[in-house]
Amino acid sequence: MLRVRARRSVITLFDQCSVLVFHTAAVVALIHSCTGQSEVVGPLQPVVALIGDDIILPCHLDPVMDAFDMTLEWARPDLDPRFVLVWRDGVDLESKKHPLYNNRTSLFTNELQSGNISLKISKVKQSDGGTYIYTNVLCSCC
Ligand SMILES: *[C@@H]1O[C@H](CO)[C@@H](O)[C@H](O)[C@H]1NC(C)=O
Numbered sequence: 408m409l410r411v412r413a414r415r416s417v418i419t420l421f422d423q424c425s426v427l428v429f430h431t432a433a434v435v436a437l438i439h440s441c442t443g444q445s446e447v448v449g450p451l452q453p454v455v456a457l458i459g460d461d462i463i464l465p466c467h468l469d470p471v472m473d474a475f476d477m478t479l480e481w482a483r484p485d486l487d488p489r490f491v492l493v494w495r496d497g498v499d500l501e502s503k504k505h506p507l508y509n510n511r512t513s514l515f516t517n518e519l520q521s522g523n524i525s526l527k528i529s530k531v532k533q534s535d536g537g538t539y540i541y542t543n544v545l546c547s548c549c
């Protein structure tokens with residue numbers, strides 16, 4: 408009989424940073440709120456963008472930590488697959504993204520070292536409405 412020794416190897420470093428999106432006519436309003444530990448910080452005031460705009464969902468680690476080598480996920484729980492952006496091993500994994508976000512989301516790669524994990528969404532669409540969750544995952548065994 409094969410014995411499998413399982414060990415929890417994935418821990419969540421930080422709590423979620425949520426972004427709520429509200430529609431009004433052609434305007435998308437984004438309200439950010441961060442809960443939990445102080446490491447992930449988003450703005451309290453809403454960000455408003457017109458459809459077609461490029462927007463930034465600001466988020467940073469406080470105190471500053473180098474995020475370049477971390478695994479970072481921006482996701483929308485209402486989508487399947489839920490990923491809006493997955494950053495792993497220094498690469499933006501385009502193939503993991505929900506098709507809605509192909510080639511439309513990015514991080515500021517030069518700023519990751521200073522803990523800036525803001526998400527950029529290009530050419531905002533009506534369908535971008537939803538809740539955006541930021542998760543920072545440390546895999547201790549890989
Ligand atoms: C995304 O960009 C790549 C490279 O420019 C391209 O090959 C691919 O077709 C694009 N995907 C979409 C969905 O536009």
Ligand SMILES: *[C@@H]1O[C@H](CO)[C@@H](O)[C@H](O)[C@H]1NC(C)=O
Pocket residue numbers: 463465466467515518523524525
């Ligand atoms: C993160 O980078 C973006 C793009 O350069 C910038 O707009 C934003 O102010 C930066 N945030 C912080 C906390 O430095």
